[in-house]
Each structure stands twice: as structure tokens, then as C-alpha cells.
Amino acid sequence: MDDADKVFKALADASRRKLLDSLYGNSGQTLTELCEHLDMTRQAVSQHLAVLEAANLVSTVRRGREKLHYLNPVPIHGIFGRWVKKFERQRLDALRDLKKKLEGDRDERR
Amino acid sequence: MKDGKFVYVTYIASTPEKVWDALLNSEITKKYWERENVSDWKPGSSWKHQRYDEARTVDLVGKVLESQPPKRLVLTWAFAADAANPAKHTRVTFDIESIDEMVRLTVTHDELESGSEMERGITSGWPRVLSSLKTLMETGKPLRTWAKAKNA
Numbered sequence: 215m216d217d218a219d220k221v222f223k224a225l226a227d228a229s230r231r232k233l234l235d236s237l238y239g240n241s242g243q244t245l246t247e248l249c250e251h252l253d254m255t256r257q258a259v260s261q262h263l264a265v266l267e268a269a270n271l272v273s274t275v276r277r278g279r280e281k282l283h284y285l286n287p288v289p290i291h292g293i294f295g296r297w298v299k300k301f302e303r304q305r306l307d308a309l310r311d312l313k314k315k316l317e318g319d320r321d322e323r324r
Numbered sequence: 325m326k327d328g329k330f331v332y333v334t335y336i337a338s339t340p341e342k343v344w345d346a347l348l349n350s351e352i353t354k355k356y357w358e359r360e361n362v363s364d365w366k367p368g369s370s371w372k373h374q375r376y377d378e379a380r381t382v383d384l385v386g387k388v389l390e391s392q393p394p395k396r397l398v399l400t401w402a403f404a405a406d407a408a409n410p411a412k413h414t415r416v417t418f419d420i421e422s423i424d425e426m427v428r429l430t431v432t433h434d435e436l437e438s439g440s441e442m443e444r445g446i447t448s449g450w451p452r453v454l455s456s457l458k459t460l461m462e463t464g465k466p467l468r469t470w471a472k473a474k475n476a
Contacts, residue, residue, distance in 0.1 A: 217335075241329070241330060241331075242329055242331075270333055270334075270335065273331040273332065273333040273430070274331075275331055275432075284329075284330060284331035286331065286332055286333050287332075287451045288332055288333065288334045288450075288451045288454045288455050288458075289334075289455075290451070291451040291452055291454075291455040292455040292458065292459065292467075295455055295456070295459070295467040
């Protein structure tokens with residue numbers, strides 16, 4: 215599997231996207247901390263994290279016996295840059311802002 | 325509280341020597357960062373991050389804390405306006421490891437104040453800079469790193 219395949223496969227799962235949302239809100243969490251806010255077993259969270267780490271969407275740092283998990287958006291930026299051209303970027307930002315404004319406080323993630 | 329920390333990782337099909345050079349050599353940083361990093365890179369020396377414009381505007385300044393080519397570089401990192409205010413200084417560590425035929429470049433940016441302008445800047449900046457660096461080293465062509473910022 216090439217790197218882009220790994221990223222898309224990792225993102226094609228709602229639980230894994232939820233884990234990334236949690237790290238986006240608060241980067242540098244332990245497995246225990248991540249489990250606290252999610253309705254998943256510790257084992258499931260641990261397996262999902264392994265997939266995200268293999269896709270380089272999560273980076274980890276050891277602190278004593280703990281492992282801290284950080285969101286690593288670098289591969290997502292690479293995918294974005296592959297198809298979005300220089301002049302499209304600001305139009306896409308404007309469209310996203312318009313959608314957000316029209317839809318109010320609805321969850322952006324949908 | 326300066327406990328904000330971000331860890332960015334990119335795998336690059338290259339060698340540690342070339343990645344080290346790509347971070348510090350202004351001919352290369354010009355292509356993917358559009359800025360120049362200037363220093364003699366000795367521990368204790370100062371460094372600055374400046375534009376290629378006519379005024380040679382300096383955006384960032386700091387000190388070299390540790391320098392072990394081609395493996396590890398640790399810098400303090402502050403806006404030029406905050407040069408004299410140590411409370412506003414953050415820290416950036418570049419770790420370069422050889423893994424099989426690749427290099428793992430880890431950029432750790434810490435001692436960040438939560439919600440600060442620096443935090444906002446670096447969280448959109450590092451993913452752009454690092455994915456552009458990877459693309460440049462693997463294909464010879466950079467991404468448009470600051471596409472939106474320049475045209476906004």
C-alpha cells in the first residue's frame with residue numbers, strides 16, 4: 215500500500231476521524247485520556263491509533279512510561295496541495311466560510 | 325501557561341545530509357519556504373528568518389540551543405518584535421533520523437502559549453512548509469507554500 219492509500223484508508227472510518235477530532239481539540243493525549251471522551255473500548259482505540267500512526271496522521275512522543283499522541287496533518291496537506299491550485303485556495307476558503315455562515319452553528323464535521 | 329506543543333512528522337525519500345542542508349541552505353529554502361534562515365548555526369549564536377523582499381524583512385528570531393549536523397537542531401523561536409521578551413520565546417526542535425531508504429523529519433514546536441498568535445501561525449505553517457519540502461525533495465518541484473497568504 216502506498217502512503218496516500220494508507221491515509222485514505224485511515225480516514226475512511228468514523229471512529230478514527232473522531233479520534234483525530236479529539237486530538238485536534240487537544241493534541242498530546244495519552245491512550246487513557248483519549249478513551250475518556252470516546253465511546254469505544256480501550257482495545258479499539260489502541261487499534262485505531264495504530265492505523266492512524268501507520269498512515270503518519272498521528273505522531274507519538276514517549277514521556278516516561280506514557281505515550282503521548284499528536285495530530286500530524288502534514289500528509290493531509292500533501293493531498294490538499296496535490297489537487298488544489300494556487301488561485302483556487304482562496305475561493306475554496308470563501309465557499310467554506312459562506313457554507314458555515316448559512317448553516318449557522320451546525321457541526322462542521324458533517 | 326507555555327505548555328502548548330505540536331509534533332509534526334514527515335517521511336522524505338532522501339538522506340539526512342540533504343534534509344539538513346534543505347533546512348539551512350538559503351538557495352533551497354527559497355524554493356519551498358520562501359524565507360531564508362540565517363546564522364552560523366553554532367550553539368549560542370543567534371539566527372533569523374527573513375524574507376527575500378527588498379527590505380529583507382526579518383519575521384522570526386532566536387538562538388541556536390543545540391546543533392548536531394545532520395541529526396538535531398534546537399532553536400528558540402520568536403517574532404522579531406518579541407526578541408527582547410523571553411516570555412514570548414518558543415522552542416523548535418528538528419530531529420532527522422534515517423529509516424531504511426528514507427528520512428524521518430520530526431519538527432517539535434513547544435513552549436507555546438495556548439491561543440497565542442504564534443500558535444495560530446505555526447499550526448497552519450508547519451504542515452504547509454513540511455509537505456512542500458517533501459514534494460521538493462522527492463520531485464524537484466515545490467508546492468505553492470504560501471499560496472493563500474500571498475494572494476489574500
